Each structure stands twice: as C-alpha cells, then as structure tokens.
C-alpha cells in the first residue's frame with residue numbers, strides 16, 4: 338500500500354477548556370466544509386485525515402469562543 | 415461519437431436515402447440467413463470502429479449463403495487494429511454503373527457545415543481532392559437557415575454531373591446535409607454512393623460521427639432508433655491503468671474535475687495541467703519547446719487536495735516520468751494553494767523531493783500568495799502570470815534535459 342501522509346500542511350488546535358463541550362463539537366462539525374471536526378462522545382474530535390483539506394475559511398475559529406480553536410499553517414513554521 | 419457501419423446505414427435510411435437490403439449479424443448462422451434473404455452474391459464486412467478492414471481481411475465476398483456463413487465465422491474472430499468486431503454486415507454485391515462520393519463535414523475554420531461531392535467514389539476523398547481537384551464540389555451551409563435542394567445541386571453540378579444523375583444525387587446530398595445538422599454530426603459520409611445499372615442511387619457504405627457534446631440531446635436517435643446503450647461510450651481503445659485510475663479518483667470525490675490520458679504518450683515529463691481548455695495549449699507549449707509529455711491531463715473546478723494529489727501521484731508513477739510540470743493557462747477559480755498542497759503531498763507520499771520532482775509550478779489565480787508560501791517552503795520553482803505558459807514550459811523542458819533555460 339502506498340503511504341498516506343496526514344497533517345502535512347495544516348493542524349487544528351482545540352483548547353482543552355472547550356474540547357469536551359458537546360454543543361461546540363456539534364457546531365464545529367456543522368460549520369467546517371471539509372469535515373475536519375466530528376462531534377464524538379467525549380466532545381470535539383479532529384479528523385486527522387481531512388486536516389490538509391482545510392480551506393482556511395476560519396468558520397471554526399468564529400464559531401468557538403475567542404482563541405479556543407486555532408488553525409495552524411504548518412508551512413509557515 | 416462514432417458509429418458502426420450498420421448504424422450509419424440505419425441513420426442514412428432514416429433520413430430517406432435509399433440503401434441496399436443489408437443484414438447485421440452476430441453469428442455465422444444469422445449471416446447465412448441474411449445471405450439467403452438477399453439472394454445472389456454478397457459481401458461480408460467486419461463491424462469495427464476502425465479503418466483498414468479490407469487490408470486486414472475483414473471484408474470478404476461470398477457467392478453462396480454457405481460461403482457467407484464461413485466468412486462470417488472467420489471475420490467474427492478477427493481482431494482489427496486491437497478491436498474485436500461488434501458483428502458483421504451482410505450486403506448484396508450491387509451491380510454498379512458508377513460510384514460517387516457524398517459527404518458533409520464540420521468546417522471548424524468557417525464554423526459551418528461543408529458539403530462535399532465527387533463523381534469519383536469508392537476511394538478516400540482526400541486522395542481525390544489531391545489528384546483530381548476539379549472533381550470535388552464544395553458548398554458551405556448555414557447553421558440556422560433551412561437547407562434547400564439547390565445548394566446541394568450547385569455543389570454536385572460543380573463536378574460536371576448533369577441530367578437525371580444530377581437530380582437523383584441532389585436528393586441524396588440534400589438529405590445527407592439535413593441529417594448532418596438535425597443529428598449534430600461532425601461527419602456524415604456516403605462512400606461509395608452508387609448509381610446502379612437501373613439508374614437508381616443507393617448508399618453502399620456510410621460513415622457517421624456525432625459531436626460528443628450532443629449525445630445528451632440525441633437520445634431519441636441513439637437509444638430508441640439505434641438502441642445504443644447509455645454506457646456504450648465508443649472509446650477507440652481500451653483505457654490504460656493510468657486512465658482508469660484517474661477516472662476512479664475523479665468519480666470518488668465530487669470536488670473539482672480531473673482527467674488523464676496517456677494513449678500514445680511516451681515522454682518523460684508528466685503534465686498536471688488545465689484551466690479553461692488550457693491543457694491542449696500547454697501540451698503544445700511543452701512540445702514546441704522540445705519536451706516529451708508523458709500524458710495529457712485536465713485539472714480544474716477547484717479540486718480537493720486529495721484529488722490533486724491523486725492525479726499528481728498517478729502521473730509521477732507512470733513509467734519513464736522523471737519530473738512533472740504543474741501549469742494552468744489562465745487565472746481561474748481553482749485555488750493555487752490547494753493544488754500546491756496536492757502535488758507536493760503526492761511527491762512526499764512517493765518519497766520524492768518536491769523541489770526536484772516538480773520542474774515548474776505555474777498556476778495563476780485564487781490564493782496564489784498562500785500557494786507561493788507552500789511552494790517556497792518545499793523549494794519548488796514557481797512563477798506567476800508575468801511568465802508566459804510558453805516560457806514556463808521551456809523552463810520545465812530545460813530542467814528535464816539538464817540544459818539552462
């Protein structure tokens with residue numbers, strides 16, 4: 338099987354203070370156009386396989402309390 | 415879309431042009447029965463979407479139904495230019511007084527249909543035009559106005575045909591012209607159009623090709639009258655693994671569009687190209703710079719990173735590919751950063767250094783600043799719209815040939 342690399346260009350960080358918030362998790366799942374968030378039992382789950390599809394729309398950042406979700410461009414590091 | 419001869423005959427028949435009594439058969443037994451019904455000597459012809467049937471042994475004459483069955487048996491097993499026949503056509507051996515040529519083609523330069531007629535039939539019209547130019551009549555048609563018989567008559571009269579032959583041939587050419595336009599053909603050809611010993615005109619062989627884009631609106635003809643299945647795409651050759659894989663990647667993800675072809679390509683420079691019909695221009699640009707493309711492709715409509723990556727991987731994995739050129743002709747809505755991520759990811763997943771594997775990246779347009787940051791990070795040579803596609807192609811070719819641009 339050829340290897341598949343994830344999280345090459347983009348990472349998403351969810352602050353521990355909101356990570357278990359079920360309502361926020363549902364909201365993030367709804368707003369992200371490329372399915373990077375999943376509302377799991379324990380709260381917000383980040384789908385690693387979809388991270389590099391991030392279109393930098395910032396809808397997740399706007400949907401969360403200020404500073405709680407950060408979209409990181411790994412190529413700028 | 416191309417048609418088999420038996421279908422082209424049917425199209426001609428539906429337009430009211432006389433044809434000989436023929437039978438389309440898929441077994442030797444059917445061929446025997448068709449020959450019995452016709453009575454007398456027949457010709458058995460392989461039904462393939464390819465020229466050179468006669469040379470390949472796909473056309474044989476038979477004096478009796480038994481002989482017709484024997485020939486059909488052999489022809490049905492005969493591969494011609496990589497194609498197995500769809501069946502055989504059993505046709506009477508007509509008593510021909512004279513053979514003519516009648517055709518209508520799409521003139522891409524004039525953007526109008528062009529009628530062609532010659533009083534020398536049975537051979538390629540190109541050959542007649544070269545050796546006997548005064549025996550070829552030509553006449554453009556309007557795309558909108560009704561087609562009048564006199565237009566066909568003028569075209570035929572230019573070849574010196576007169577009298578009853580002129581009147582009879584006029585009916586054929588005018589009907590052929592109407593069927594061409596009504597059915598969105600790009601080629602409608604009767605060759606030979608035969609004048610029989612009784613003075614009547616019949617189509618002995620016909621070739622038809624429909625504009626691919628029109629297939630959707632010609633369902634009545636294709637499905638109902640010709641009974642051609644929707645998935646019968648008439649590809650002239652079996653798709654390669656590369657072509658099948660690219661199509662599968664495209665079908666699995668609705669975002670954007672990718673296409674790939676490699677039939678007839680054997681070069682070392684893989685192409686990930688597209689935008690507004692730019693792929694042809696870009697392929698030409700690479701060729702005119704002395705490069706050897708390994709494939710043709712199209713990418714656009716804002717594909718996902720996974721889709722761009724999938725296409726680039728397929729291209730990079732092709733035999734003989736040393737580097738890829740990622741280029742688009744014009745500014746489009748396809749995001750530069752997304753394609754950049756896709757092609758770089760393809761290199762990384764295959765264990766290749768993007769800076770070495772990507773000869774040039776020239777995609778102008780949306781989010782290019784972001785795209786350029788990614789390309790810089792991975793050491794990929796890129797350029798913006800201030801560099802022409804011809805120059806960009808030249809840089810890619812120079813890199814692969816190891817010469818300075």
Ligand code: SF4
Pocket residue numbers: 349368369370371372373390391392393394395396397398408
């Ligand atoms: S920026 Fe947009 S695409 Fe990226 S993770 Fe947030 S919502 Fe999804």
